[in-house]
Amino acid sequence: MTEVASSAPIDPFRACLDGAYVDEVVEVRAQGPVPPRRALHTVRTEHFDVHNGGDLLHVGHRVPPELVDDDLAGLLADELFGPGWLRGPELFERIFTGTVRTSRAGALDSWELFYRNTLARIEQHIDGHAEAEPGTGRHGTIADYAPVYARAEQLLAAGSVLELGCCFGFLSLRIAASGRRTTASDLSPGTSQLLAAVTPLLDISLTAVAADAGHFPGPDAHADTVLAIHLLEHLDAEHGARVIAEAVRLAARRVVIAVPLEDEADETWGHVRTISLDDLAVWGRATGLAFEVSEHHGGWLVIDRQEFR
Structure with missing residues (x-):
């Protein structure tokens, strides 16, 4: 080993x-x-x-x-x-x-290939046509994430979006491509620089920022919806609590959090802890705001700062 x-x-x-x-x-x-x-x-x-x-x-x-x-x-x-x-x-x-x-x-040619292939196959899975192309979804990563992305998109409030801990930024790219003002942030400067460099090649307008999700350089109510999708399982409890507080501060209308529901933290993917639906409920109550916990290809916590349609 x-x-x-x-x-x-x-x-x-x-x-x-x-x-x-x-x-x-x-x-x-x-x-x-x-x-x-x-x-x-x-x-x-x-x-x-x-x-x-x-x-x-x-x-x-x-x-x-x-x-x-x-x-x-x-x-x-x-x-x-x-x-x-x-x-x-x-x-x-x-x-x-x-x-x-x-x-x-x-x-840039190699990363453009990577992004175009991935975005196309995410779309195939969401549309239900993944089986039409041999080899897609063979190893599960895109197949697992596609329904999570689709659910996150359904839960967006109207208006702008900020994604914390975006990694490669596939979800943010999909949201930006729909015409929303979108900001994608990640702790890694290299990842943020990569996303900023590839985005114009895809004819998508998106702002990429290198930032700790627990200390984002933006004002209160920075975006209508703030996303933390499969981020908190990578962070210890103290850091994760800072991220939730920061997401609530930055959101004008809604916070959407998604996590995998695992029996053991999978270190291959950099997970450092497991998170349960009960944990999500505790976090929601701690905000003092309206919230809802649900399960759909993992656990979801939606926090609303105000009622809206």
Whole structure:
């Protein structure tokens, strides 16, 4: 089992050298459809070869361009991290980034491919047409998130939207594409910069901000709806409480919170705690505002600052 820790942030725009993504921890290289002879002590799966060499973990991948989307996360979980060959969210994110970056020569070209593939497959799942394209939803990530995104979109109040902890920003992009004024924020500057760079290529208008969800640089009632979708399970209780308070401060009309309902926190996805429907109810009561807790592909807490239609 291999696990790493590094203080160096991940750069989604890092140039590939001789066709390989190389950072302080990993070297990731596309292998093509026929893999070369495996090295000694190589772990080989359907899509990956992995071995330690020197100071780097070497990863070869056989992921075709049409499968470069957010289901890559499920692929890595199924083949490398779930079986225990590799461990840790940082290593997961570095291999993920390297696989996307080596899907095309240019940094923006590779990420545009990733975003377009993912957004198209989210739409297919929401519309119920995912089965029409072979290979979609094979590893569950997009299939799991699509109904969550659809539910979040249904719960929006009229007007502007702020998403806290947006990660790649797929939900914010969908909302912005519908014509709403949308701001997407994430703690990672690299993720926010990536979203800001890709958004114009998709012909979508969106503001991307790098910020801690517990200390967002915006005024009270900054947006009509504030979203925290599958964010709080990544944060400890103290940090999570700050995020809820901040979301209430920033929302002019409504706060929408969604969490997975797990028996154990899944460290592959960076989860650090489990959250129950009872926890959501406690959080809702603590705000002193009207709230509703429900279950739909996970748990939901909707907090209303005022009555509206």
